[in-house]
Amino acid sequence: MEGNYTCRILLIDLSTEKVSWSHLNKEVFHMLVGGRGLAIYYLLKNNPGNIDAFHPENSILFATGPLTGVVAGGSSAIIASKSPLTNLYYDDTIVGRLPVSLRKAGINMLVLKGRSETPIYLWINDGEVEFRKANHIWGLNVVKSTETLLRETSREAGIAVIGRGGEYLVRYASIVTDGYYAVGGGLGAVFGAKKLKGIAVQGLHEIPKPAMFKDSGKRLHPDAGFQCTRVKHTLEAYRLLNERSLLATENFRVINRKQVEYFIEDLSKIQYKEKSCQGCLMRCPSVIEFGDCLMELDWKAVHMLGPNISTFNREKVFSQIYGAFKLGLDPVSAGNVIGWAYEAFEKECFKGLLNPEAEEALRSREVHRLLSDISERRGLGALLAEGVYKASKIVLKGASKYAVHFYGMEVPGIDPRVDDRIALHYTTSGYLRDDCLMALVNQCNQQNPVENVIHVENEVHLRKSLVLCGNISLENSVYSMMLITVTGDQSFTPENLYIVGERIATLIQLFNLREGLHQRTGRIPLRLLEETIISDDKGEINPLDKEKLDLMLKKYYEKRGWSPLGRPFKNTYTKLGINKIMPKLLYLCEEDPE
Incomplete structure (x- = not known):
């Protein structure tokens, strides 16, 4: 280069x-x-x-x-x-x-x-x-x-x-x-x-x-005039989501905004340690000292191993996150799976399938025991270790109705029934779990929801290719200046950088199509399509409107230059220049429309 x-x-x-x-x-x-x-x-x-x-x-x-x-x-x-x-x-x-x-x-x-x-x-x-x-x-x-x-x-x-x-x-x-x-x-x-x-x-x-980057800490600090799209303290993000009634609890059955608000206030009383990433002057207060280590405290982990499984005691939630952390388990997925297991047990989906010890662990909600069993695939843990999608398919007896996931990836607590843009993003990109969700919440553009989702996804794809912190969002002109200065490559214009996001979105789609992806709104969890959710401040919130979401998805594909089945058209493949670097993927594309 x-x-x-x-x-x-x-x-x-x-x-x-x-x-x-x-x-x-x-x-x-x-x-x-x-x-x-x-x-x-x-x-x-x-x-x-x-x-x-x-x-x-x-x-x-x-x-x-x-x-x-x-x-x-x-x-x-x-x-x-x-x-x-x-x-x-x-x-x-x-x-x-x-x-x-x-x-x-x-x-x-x-x-x-x-x-x-x-x-x-x-x-x-x-x-x-x-x-x-x-x-x-x-x-x-x-x-x-x-x-x-x-x-x-x-x-x-x-x-x-x-x-x-x-x-x-x-x-x-x-x-x-x-x-x-x-x-x-x-x-x-x-x-x-x-x-x-x-x-x-x-x-x-x-x-x-x-x-020009020798003193880059001051140049790129948000206080120097640059915009943060994401709040740097995880509690600020958590509070914002709760204020907008986006957070489901009890395995996506209810929205307890007031109870979560009290929980967040309790969380705010603890002493967070400020920790800078190497070479950065932004000291983000998102780390706590717990047990024998420092632990990154993310709102998704807090919510899914807390209110999602009806736990609102601060120390108990921290202990559960710490337990998952030490065992090397993703706390977001673990909380989703355990929440599903609690409800499936209540609805007698496990009837005749569990030994007395496993039944007691679910009845008494012994989270630490469940985490330990999952980590070594012991007893019930062997089933829960498969993730909520595969586990629900193994159990049958209606258990799939209570499993909330997209493409097998557990959902991190934000309920799409409250915001159609979230539903569209989950439907098109639910296999990823990245900064798009918080960016959509921050932008809150309901007038052009499909365009908003595409813009946010492209923006995040670009930032993930630059690999910049999610707390920092700059104009493409600034990214352009940085890249030209570092690489000497004048082709990194703001316009070309936006196309990078488009190109990455299409490449990910091509990869997933090769691996057997067939996108349909039928992949939306039944709970979200069939059940209302009760919010303590908004009352009953309707299930997702499948017809409306289908129309949004159709428009999304059109804007992306993909067919109604989610396959990129050959013209899109060529226009984005993918044919120059990956000529053998043309078989995954569809013929251009007449």
Whole structure:
């Protein structure tokens, strides 16, 4: 690449212990930038189609962006793979020391494929790779595993590890990075399937940084005149969602706004620790000290292992999140699954299927016991470890009616019956769990809902390719200036950057179509289509209007340049330039309309 940026890819095959390096094609970089864009490109090009998420050839990768380690709010990376919950594309943003360590080691994208015969962890020291035995830490929780890797490698290393949930292939197992940030989507189980306990990365080289970014913390701080689209304190986000009556409780049966409001007030009394990501002056108060670790406190985790399962005691909720965190379980999915299990038990869907111990755990709502059983697939835990969609299909007896998910991905508490835009986003992109939801809530544009959803999705796709913090949102002209300065590439105009978001949306759709996606509003959970929800301040809220949503979906596809079945037209494929970098995907497209 021009300027100070080149994109180097480190590929590690865990089956053969072979290590190889390559460089990204220049044209791909122009079109997709980094992060999410490069992740979906690599998986489309190199993952065999229609393989299971646990297949050795399913790659899991860490993708930085050209701004990673260069600007404030740029100490992030994308981790991506096929999700075991959906068998579709999934990614999450990781923050902390690991993304910057990758860049300092000369790694712009780290790709892991294959499967080790025995448990291992990787020590990547300034680009040199060691395969180390991990038998002694297999079975340890994420806190002890992180500490062990730091002790055995370097205190300056960036770390990513799994807990028991990942080892036992729980479909919503998490990866914990740098000891406090948990990744969802079941990617921890992908690590576990590869017998990979974790990675430690240390880089010894300075990241090239243009002079104008030497003091980038002040330049990019929101107080310097830039806009934050997302509130930096998780309680502010939680409070905003509750004020708009968007948060369902008791497994999406009711909206208890007043009770949640009291709960949030109780949460606001605790002392939050301010923690800056590496190289950023924005100290976000979203970390608490609990047990033997610092823990990222996200509103989604708080709600799903709190009010969603009728728990409003602050210390009890924290304890439950901490329990899921240490075991390496995504607290959002865990709370959704447990909420479903409680209701399915109440409705006698489990009648004749459970032993007395499991019945007692559900009756007495022993969350810690359920989390422990899930993490090792013990008894009832083996069923709940499959995720709410697969578990409900196994149980039958009407249990699917109470399972709230999209494409198999558990919903994080925002009820789409309150806002049609949320419903449309879930319907088109419910397999992802990213910043779009909060961006839609913040923008609140009901006049042009379809255009609003597309605009927000494109904006988030771009930001995820730049891999900038979700708390910072700038105009495309500022992103353009940054990229041109860092890379020397004049093609990164504001107009071209907007098309990056469009291009990524279509690539993700093509990937998922290849993996068997057939989009229909019939994928909306029955509860949301058939049942009203009672709100303590708005009364009865009607179920989703399927006909209205179908019309919105049709318009969404038209605006995207896709067919009524959600397949991109060949003209869209060509107009976005995808044919130049991925010519073999044309078979997934539909003929252009007359």
